[in-house]
Amino acid sequence: MMRAVQFDRYGDPDVLYVAERPVPEPGPGQVRIAVEAVSVGHAQTQMRREVFPAPMWRPVFPVVLGGDVVGRITAVGPDVTGLRPGDRVGAFTLYGAYAEQVVVDAVTVVPVPEELDAAEAAVLPGTGLIALGILRTGQLRKGETVLVHAAAGGVGHIAVQLARAAGAGQVIGTAGAADKREFARTTGADAVVDHRSPDWADEVRELTGGRGPDLILDGVGAEVLHQGIDLLAPGGRLVFYGSSGGELEIPRVSVMALIGIKYVTGFALSAWRIGRPHEYEAGVAELTRLLVDGQVKSAVHARLPLERAAEAHTIVEARAQLGRVVLIP
Ligand SMILES: NC(=O)c1ccc[n+]([C@@H]2O[C@H](COP(=O)([O-])OP(=O)(O)OC[C@H]3O[C@@H](n4cnc5c(N)ncnc54)[C@H](OP(=O)(O)O)[C@@H]3O)[C@@H](O)[C@H]2O)c1
Structure with missing residues (x-):
């Protein structure tokens, strides 16, 4: 048996509780990881409240949430090649990682160098790759102006550093x-x-000399996205990658908003991994190097034991985190 944090009804952070669960067994194409650290993202708080605005969220109670997980492989499924028990790895998973052990799909696993601290490395499999992926998708060129929404958050603080680099x-x-x-x-x-x-967009316009940003990285959505399209420079790109604002619908946008040669696109990590595997793999290698070299620093706002998961969610819901909140089983 192992300890895990789960919930069996939606609600405030205090619905999260520690339970004993069977250690999961990896099936075909899966590996089991002994968790050293798992990050608490904003989306997980939306899942716990039943306000996660994405169709792939199909909970079966009791739910054990996931996130960026870092740990060591303890078992591999029947047809898994290239991964062995003892390997230090990371994975980004929706479910199961608020626990001492988690089973994940082997294709989502990335290597984690021994020299990286587990809590700091807990941006590598998801958060940091999202930051890199949205910059790649937005085709940032040297010298351009980038606007990063929620710049102090998990994805945001890595995106700022990567844009700079x-x-x-x-x-x-x-x-x-x-x-x-x-x-x-x-x-x-x-x-x-x-x-x-109310004047934030005007302030950004002024900071860019009236031109607007060449690239906007938007994990907030809704009205912010709407205003972002207006704000983009000619030829500018907006990459939407999350709805921390809680809405999937954007306010009605006139197609006339796009005639100033503006590009609006979206990004999901899984779509990047599956749809552009070479770019994804190059991204994993690049981000790993930047973290090991210290050129990109992962900020850990709080390291909390598993049993304080409710406190971790409270911090994230209060929008108080500088970087990432991480659970340590
Ligand atoms: N595309 C993908 O593959 C993928 C995968 C996982 C997560 N995501 C998304 O990536 C985004 C960033 O995730 P994260 O975990 O790193 O979150 P985060 O940035 O650490 O936290 C979300 C931040 O959004 C800002 N925000 C703006 N309006 C908000 C509102 N109405 N309610 C709550 N927060 C609001 C807050 O920062 P301020 O207080 O500074 O505004 C908040 O701290 C999220 O939208 C998440 O769903 C995308």
């Missing part, structure tokens, strides 16, 4: 609190605006 001319962030704006500046943003201000 990729030669962006100007990196502008948004964040909803003073400490988060300060934090985003320390990670490399030239300027950070408060998106709660």
